[in-house]
Amino acid sequence: MTGPQENAVRSANQSLNLSGFSRTGLIQQLSSDYGDGHSVRDATTAVDSLNINWNKQAERSAREYLRMQGFSCKGLIDQLSSSYGDAYTERQVTHGAQQTNACQEARGNLWFKNILLGMICHMPDGVDYERRKALPEVWIRTHLRG
CATH class of the missing domain: 1.10.10 (Arc Repressor Mutant, subunit A)
Structure with missing residues (x-):
């Protein structure tokens, strides 16, 4: 080095x-x-x-945001995933948001699905339409099984 x-x-x-x-x-x-x-x-x-646990970093960021401001689950997800915010990956956002009280009630809920549908609007322009359309369902099946 x-x-x-x-x-x-x-x-x-x-x-x-x-x-x-x-x-x-x-x-x-x-x-x-x-x-x-x-x-x-x-x-x-x-x-x-460096050996960095990015999921733990996302959890830490989520908790820091909630200490400063009363984010909704959607607001927290937007902040963690936004290229103007923290730019965490989908998996890291999932972990970070699920570890907080802002998103616990929403798990498995139709309301949470609607939040994910709203995330499509924030995806980079390079992501094709079919992938944008499929993302929420794939994300829900993968991350919110229980």
Whole structure:
């Protein structure tokens, strides 16, 4: 590992001591001109060299948001998954949201299904229509079995 990459590792660990981050969010923090200013390559190498449990990070972020503000389940999911928010993956958002009291009552509920249908609107433009249409049903079958 190069000197700049080792510095990026140190910055990553300091950031993780302060808050929860997704992989994308941490790389953005490390490489941003408003963050630590590392190159994207060094930031990516640094983050990928660490043994980070991204599900635990999503859970931590969800709990941090709920301490600051009374998010609804939908609002929490939007915040955790938004490219303008934390940019967690679908699996990480699922884990993080299900560990909080904001989404516990909604599990298995039609209301929660409607939240997922609303998530389609927030998907990147590159995702084709058939995948957008299928996502909520696949997500529900995969993640909300009980």
